Amino acid sequence: MPSDCISYQESGYFSKLMIDYLNEVDTLKPLYHRFPRIENFKDQILEKQADFRLQNRMTLVEALTDQYVNFSVSTATKNNLALLQKTTTFTVTTGHQLNLFTGPLYFLYKIISVINLSKELKKEYPEYDFVPVYWMATEDHDFEEIHYFNYEDLKFQWNKHACGPVGRLDTQGLDKVFEAFSSQTGIGKNADQLREWFEKSYIKHPDLASATRYLANELFKEYGLVILDGDDKNLKHLFAPYAKKELEQQCSIKNVSKSFDILSNYNIQVNPREINLFYIENGIRERIVYENERYQVNNTDYSFSQEEIENLIDSHPEKISPNVILRPLYQEIILPNLCYVGGGGELAYWLELKEVFADFKVPFPILLLRNSVLLATEKQANKADRLGLKWSDLFMKKQALLDSQTQKRSENTFDFQQQTAILEKQFSDLKQLAKKTDASFIGAVEAQEKKQLKGLKNLEKRLLTAEKKIHRDALERITDLQAELFPSGNLQERIVNFSQFYKEVGNQLIPKLIDELHPLEQKFNIVIL
Structure with missing residues (x-):
């Protein structure tokens, strides 16, 4: 299948604000500090180095050391924890809610973005070190947003009365989720690994924060990921x-409001x-x-x-x-951070905050849109190839996809632009004639024009509908494939849990994503598993 490039801007799934940010529209430039290009990180490094206090660095290292007690720490993560003591070490950070069993796929993409950006920065600026950080949103209280995950066509939900910061919630009741999930994962070493991760994370740990730390550490420990809990007295x-x-x-309210004129x-x-x-x-x-x-x-x-x-x-x-307004400030106070990596919604509220940072005299980080990915199996890619589809076709909305594929397969022409243009020219001439003879006829001419143009449009629709019946089988296969890749008409990464793909490809999943994703490219990645 053709591996055509799909930009974020062309994907159809990003807000106007994010598209304008990625396009560096001039009106938005007052809302951010430096755009995420590799050459812009040098000035960000120097600015953060001059601002970040040694005492804050030492407090951070001590807090992380305490937080990792009783956890198995990989050599790569130990090295990064040690590097954080040096004034030449900086972080690249993403944050995420404590979604049950990681929640949707973009949990992985956020973390992979910070891991890969840290590598790219080390290559470009070898005299410095860069540590990928996952900030656990342990102080959030939106339990309804995190208490479930989807596996295949099933929703596994943690039924619990919960209030207060979610990181402190005990894991009571997750044994029932584990039993239900275990019964659906089938057999094989990949299924066994998924069950082991779930059990060791949520059954063997007393609260949601420690369970999430264990799971994230297991998934990414060989890449040196450092996991930070901001719900910490010393921090x-x-x-x-x-x-x-x-x-x-x-x-904060005064300073955030300054952004609203630009964001109007x-x-x-x-x-x-x-x-x-x-x-x-x-x-x-x-x-x-x-x-x-x-x-x-x-x-x-x-x-x-x-x-x-x-x-x-x-x-x-x-x-x-x-809260959501000051959490970014808190993060940048306690971390020697250069860049925050987030989704479109997150960056949208960061773009409200530059004046808040200026008032508190804290450097504003570079803002990077995380990697977005469409995962497809070889079978799905081959099916798309047989149907003559490009990846960009599958990103279209369903009706537009059906119309375009019908026209592509038809021997007839359904573009009535020429006929419409002729009709409009005829009525234009009639209106000129009416002006010269009796202007009162203009209304009647315009009404007739509207009626005939509408009739022409309806005829075009009827012919297209008839043609769709001829190609029904192919169109059904196309819509079935699109539904597999875009569940409920949404991006896969916002719905599907990693376990669905791990079950099929196992330990190849994360290394393949690490290899294929490039955080500074404005590209929606298609990854074939």
Whole structure:
């Protein structure tokens, strides 16, 4: 099958904001610092090196050392943890929710993007070191978004009443998910490996954070991935001064709003609040609001004066959690980070934040759209080849694909542009004649023109429908193939879990993705397994 290149811009699955960002449209340039090109990283390195405090680096290393206690750490990850002590070491970071069993495929693509970018940066700037980081979103509380995964045509769901930060949730009840999943994975060493990963992750670990760390480490340990949990008291100490400023000055809402004029032609991804911080405990993650000259915690009896909340931040900074507006700032405070790798939705809210970073005097990272991938089997690729399809055809919306393939297969012509042009010319002449004779006829001429053009369009549709019946078998095979590759008309990477492909190809899956994905290319990758 032809391996034609599909850009993100041409795929039809990215927002106008992301397309304009990738095209470096001038109006968006005030919203980011440096565009993700390899040559732009040198200035980013120098800026971050001058800004990042040695104390923050040491605190980071100590926190990571504590977080990895009782985990088997690969040599590659140990080396990267040691490298983080050096002032010439920087990180490339992605973040993701704690989706059950990794959730959709793009979990893999995010992490592979940071692994591969770290390699490319090392090759370009050998005097520095670069560490890929996966930031676990342990403080999120959107349990409904993470409590399931899809395998083949089945949905495996964790039924649990949950509240508070998801990383602290106990794994009780996941034994039932394990039993259901085990019964569907079949036999063979790949199926055995999937069952082992699930059991050791979710049955042998007490909470969702440690379970996710174990699984991500197992999948990517040989590539030196460093996994970071921001729900950490020592790391929160570094964030404390910034949290106090947010409480006292409510500065984020003012600074985010500065981006809205530029983003007025796009969908605003997130709207800031007056205070962009949560209060968290086990089972609680609630917004902090300022009312009646006190800081109240929504849906609780907690209430603090200015002095009391500052004392809380000093003594228990782990009780303060940044929301979506301030989490990126927290990340960049505690990491010697150069680049954040995320999906289109994530980068959309990062593009609101440059002025927030400027106000807090923290360098704004380079923003890189993660790799996107369509995985296909050899059988599917051969089927597409037999049907005379290009990959770009399969990215079309279903109706457009059927129309184009019908026209391609038909011996008749269904493009009525010539007839339409002739008809429009005739009525144009009639309208000119009406003006010269009796202008009152113009309305009648225009009505007749509209009627005949509509009739011509309907005739074109009827002929196309008739032709589709002739080619019904081929069109059904085409739509069946598209449905396999784009489940429910959506991108595969947003629906399907990695286990579906691991079952077939096993340990080849991640190395093949590592080899074929290139993070700085604006290209939707087609990977044949």
